[in-house]
Amino acid sequence: MTSPHRKQPQAASRHPQWLEDILDCIRTDKSVRKDFDNGGRLHIDRPLPFLSVHIAKGREDLAARDIAAANASYLIVEDISEALPIILAVGGVLRDRFGAFLLLDIDEFDHDTLITDDAPYLPPFEIGIAATGDPAAQKAGSALAEGADVGEVKFRTPHVNRFDLEADAQAAALAAQTCFPLVAVRFAPIYQAPESGNIYPDLRERLVANIFDAGLKAFAAFVGVTQSLKLTTHRALGRKAFVDAVSRADRSMDEVASSFDFLLAVTPINTDAAWKAFKAAKFKQEPQFLYRPLSVQVEAEKRKLFSVAFDRFEDPVLYHLYREKQQELDLQLSLISARETSRFVEYGRALYGPVELPLHRAATDILVKTASFADDGDDVEDDPQTADCEEVAGAARAMIGDYHRQYPDFAAEIELRDDLPSGLMVSGERLLISRQTLMPKARVHALLSHEIGVHLLTYFNGSAQGLRLFRSGLAGYEGMQEGLAVFSEYMAGGMTVGRLRLIAARVVACAAMLEGRPFTGTYAMLVDEHRFGPVAAFHLAMRIYRGGGLAKDAIYLRGLLELLGHLKTGGALDPFWMGKISASHFRVMQELSLRGLLKAPVIRPAFLTHPQAQARLDKARAGLNPLDMIIS
Incomplete structure (x- = not known):
């Protein structure tokens, strides 16, 4: 889908052989993984009506690269001139197949800018989103904004702004020269220490996961408007195959x-001998x-x-x-x-x-209510x-x-x-x-x-x-x-x-062990308070105190x-058998x-x-x- 006032450029009739091979793979439902110079790559897990794009421009170790690469369909290249012929060729084939095609341009702001100085703890961080004028792209942009604004990322709350596409030279060039619907997302590099540039690994991981998930929601919104795929959830747009790594x-x-x-x-390995010695003592x-x-x-x-x-x-x-x-x-x-x-x-x-206290109470309740049915088990x-x-x-x-x-x-x-x-x-x-x-x-x-x-x-x-x-x-x-x-x-x-009773007794015995009670004290509790026989109580306590207290x-x-x-809340069993x-x-x-x-x-x-x-x-x-x- 494109804006009516823009003329769709004609793709070159001939492509380099490597690109022709890629297009053939897409047409025949084969996966694509093509490496380029400087760490670039085109990866297509399966044909989908979208492509996430990251233009590296000589920068390394950016979270934006990881977000793009997390998608089932992505392109990472060094500069926009390298990206354009690939996008035009791949996007053209995918648009012909699905009737629609979306670009998601992912990048970072140069700095983590202070938005406000009156935050109660740490200031919010900026996420900027822009989209072409196509209704489907606008819907995708809104879904991305809503998905990115779900909550804090390790004490930093996202502040989502919508900006004019023309204000970002890279996004504007991609939109103008491909004429595909496009959504651009830019975010502050909050995972880097401002002075040293050192990475906060946990913060980076959370940021990548959050914006990646928001991107899937954007793709799902685009698919919903264009009816280019049947979809049950945005997560179904993730990868269907894992990489060799x-x-x-x-x-x-x-x-x-x-x-x-x-x-x-x-x-x-000596439970029987240990029992005999314990009994003799x-x-x-x-x-x-x-x-x-x-x-x-x-x-x-x-x-x-x-x-x-x-x-x-x-x-x-x-x-x-x-x-x-x-x-x-x-x-x-x-x-x-x-x-x-x-x-x-x-x-x-x-x-x-x-x-936990509720678990201990549940175990004690079982033992108390079944006390009249106690069988020493010996x-x-x-x-x-x-x-x-x-x-x-x-x-x-x-x-x-x-x-x-x-x-x-x-x-x-x-x-x-x-x-x-x-x-x-x-x-x-x-x-x-x-x-x-x-x-x-x-x-x-x-x-x-x-x-x-x-x-x-x-x-x-x-x-x-x-x-x-x-x-x-x-x-x-x-x-x-x-x-x-x-x-x-x-x-x-x-x-x-x-x-x-045995399962419940394991809980109270475990609690006693964690509180510092010795084996003999827990054994006595099981026999005297909970009416287990000597052999059953010994084996139960052995399991709890093995290794030094497990x-x-x-x-x-x-x-x-x-x-x-x-199960009470309607949960299924089948996933647990996987x-x-x-x-x-x-x-x-x-x-x-x-x-x-x-x-x-x-x-x-x-x-x-x-x-x-x-x-x-x-x-x-x-x-x-x-x-x-x-x-x-």
Whole structure:
């Protein structure tokens, strides 16, 4: 769409061969990534009715460049004379295809100008926006202004001005010489220190993300007016493919994540012997736990971790996800290196958080209201309806086989281990079963739904996404993952009073540990106040005090409550099966899915097909208290 008073220039009939090749790629729906001198590039993820443009003019390391490069379709060149023939050729092909084409010219003001001196803290910063007179461009400019004016950027509030296009020589020249609808955005370089020019990294990251998102809203508004695409949300205009830099970083991060097994590193190998010694000491002496030698060189892995480069991702969303994971892996490495020291507790608190007062109240409420149903949990060995490790392994093989028949890449391995306390755990693609395992037969299917139907399923679904991050887990994923796993036990019809009491007791025991109570004190609390048997109380306390005091076990109930709240407000379950994600990443997963970067889950949990599954899910959506999950 162009202004009626302007004559559309005729593109040259012949282009350089490299440009002809690019146009052929666009016509045949192929991606384009062409590098130019001085760091320039034309990138077209897929044909779209717009192009973001940044004219570098010899300047380096500008946020404006990163904003332009975050888009699915962008051009970065050194000067306007280099840009014009590319814009005319590419824009002409895209306009012919979509019936409309928009340029977004992105640049920065030379300085961060003081707009007002009466701001309460830090002064606002300027964002300038101009557009050609075309109705669609005007609408896009308004959407950009509205999107950029959403709030503060690290204590600096944007002050959006509309300026005359002719006041900016670069924007005016692009508009006049291409005759395409154009929106120009200029912003103050608030991410640079005024005197030294040093960069504020966090401020820069926020600024790039905010203006990039506002640019997507501008493109969506243009598309809406011109009807050039069918669109559900502006985020669907983001990238549908990641660049090689993301793949390289993903592999490097996964190598670090795979270099150690966090839970095995902090799980005792002498639980049975420690229990016997604790019992012989009449439960008055702190148990001595032994651990596997660390098989990872922590400092070497940290060096690898922080050598991973994120600066060429060209995608603010993925950049943020990998930075978060880098910080989490750093914390996990610090935690295992501090095993059996006083620092271990504090690293664990930083990783998993404290026990919040509402969570503690919820756990206490469960224990109080189920006190009359308390079963000390110590008589399972004498119960004829008890399954041992071999029976559990057989049931696990059958369940894994069912998933494998639906999805051949679901290739989980089962290991029977002598060095684990009673129970099961998942490590990567392996299901580890302790040879000491004894459990009620009625609980086997529910527990396998937890370990296989959630932990292993999200590992293999995450593996199918093309980025290993989604199988190893986004930062903070464990809380929601364990909430889903506990919920799966309810969906499979296996949530019992004893199981819910155990999950609640983990919270109060964790709170006691974080407050400084010793193992013996927490053990006594579990036995005397909450009526757990000696063996059950010991194993529960062992999980809490392993490694020197691990705050992890509070996440089961926290994650369950978070999930129940999500379902009550109409939240969907399916995005959680795509990989290992947290509730805070739910919107991000939806965006990446809309962009086509993520696939739908290749396999869904079998417990969703349980005869009562839909009725139970409906109850959860209507509002469910954990106590209502108990299957009588």
